[in-house]
Amino acid sequence: MKKISQALPLLGGITPEQFLSEYWHKKPLLIRQAIPGFTPLLDKDELFELAAQEEAESRLISFFGKHWEMQNGPFEQLPVKEKKDWTLLVQGVNLHREEADALLRQFRFIPDARLDDLMISYAADGGGVGPHFDSYDVFLLQAHGQRRWKISAQKDLSLVEGMPLKILRNFKAVQEFLLEPGDMLYLPPHYAHDGEAVGECMTYSIGFRAPSYQELGEAFLHFMSDTIELPGRYADPELKPAANPAEISSAMLSNIAEQLEKIRFSEEDMTIFLGEYLSEPKRNVVFSGPDKPLTPKRFTQAAIKNGVSLSLATQMLYKGKHVFINGESFAIGKEDKVAILKLANDRELDGNGVAEASEDVQEALCTWYEDGWVQLKAK
Incomplete structure (x- = not known):
């Protein structure tokens, strides 16, 4: 009998099955208080500090005189908050902050192979990125302040030429919503939308991978x-004299x-390709192992005592006997499946799981720990 999952407040009290069958790729869903009492995971100063870092992917969008301008970070200085019509976008915040990763993982009713990242946008009053559409599904969670969303299922997706952003030329709003902190709007791919900050605001975008x-x-x-x-x-042993030398x-x-x-x-070729491709780290991801790594023996002892977890930027997937981690693949036997698949699905493995794992798995965990792909859990 097929297991039916529980209704989620995150989805407005419907089950993931109902959401996927009725809304996913099909139509928008407005969810009031998807996360009641939600407060920003980062304040604006922390977000600005992240945007100043080389390893973070950030963009600054400005609008003036009917013209859009985009700059890529890192940003040492941002426009004064009194200036209107600008937006800061910081991509992949889940790669840098544990609380952002935890929020993203609330959407794991969608497979990891499709779940992409958490982007935070900060906008001054009137700020936005203009009427546009995305080629992927997106959840727009209001984190701070208010944002007015105008949306449309229009088929005309022609763009304004000569702009650094994909701005819709003929956007015509059909519905309009004012989102408060904790409210969330789901939009399917190619659904036209335009969000404008009402006062200072922050919006979190949970995006999905659609290559x-x-x-x-x-x-x-x-x-x-x-x-x-x-x-x-x-070879051409039966070659005849050429009447037209230049002709193939x-x-x-x-x-x-x-x-x-x-x-x-073969299907196995496709499996290995797709697993390695989908688990490949993003270009700006750099893994750093511990400055003074424990010896393999001491690591295993510590892992059995405290357990291990995947690093924030680690992507781990599997299919059949094949396991993929950060763009690499390997095959596992039946004796290793329990521990490895639990680590992939839960993104952590407790001490008992490490203790019961084979020596091969323990050695792999140690190697990943040295590479910064896995970390020891805190005591």
Whole structure:
């Protein structure tokens, strides 16, 4: 019998199954007090400090004289708060703050392979990024102040030319909502929307990964280039004198096409490619191991005592016997599945789990600890 999950206040009191069947990819959902009494995880000064760091991905959006301007961080200085019509966007805050990661993980009724990141936008009064659409699903959680959202299911998604942002040329709002802290708005892909700060405000965007098939195809061909084996070399023992020397002959074309058609890929090839691709860290992610790592023996002792957890930026996925972590893959046996899959699903493994794991798993945990992919839990 299929297990039915519980209704979630985060989804307005409906179950994930109902949300996915009725709203996901289909229509918007306004959820009043999705997180009652919500307060910002970072105050604006902490957000500004994060935007000044090299490892954080940030953008500054400004609007003046019917013109949009975008600058990429890091930012040592931001516009004075009295100046209107500007917005600071800080991407991937979950990679830097545990409380942001914990908020993002509340949305794990969507698989990790699709869950992307938590972006925080700070806007002065009147600030926004203009009428636009996203190519992915998004939850917009109001964290501080108020933001007025105007949305539309319009089919006209033509853009204003010559702008650094994808601004809709003919946005026509159909619905309008004023969001207070704790309120949340879900929008499916390609749903036109425009958010404007009413006074100073902060909005959290929970986004989802939706790579284009073109991107996936190019990455897969690159992945397969290391495994393709086509023995032999082109030869034409039946070659005839060329009447037109510059023309590529049909015989040559057919010969090479016949050889290239021998290229095949299996379901396992696709599994390994997709797992490595989806677990690959983002470009700005840098892992740092402990300054003075414990010896393998002492690490295992500490892990059995306290347990371990995945680092904030670590992405761990699996399919069948294959496990993927930060762009790398390996196969596991039945004896290792319990510990490894629990670590992947729970993003942590308690001391008992470490103790019951095989030596191979304990060695892998130690290696990941040294690389900064895994950390010992606090006492």
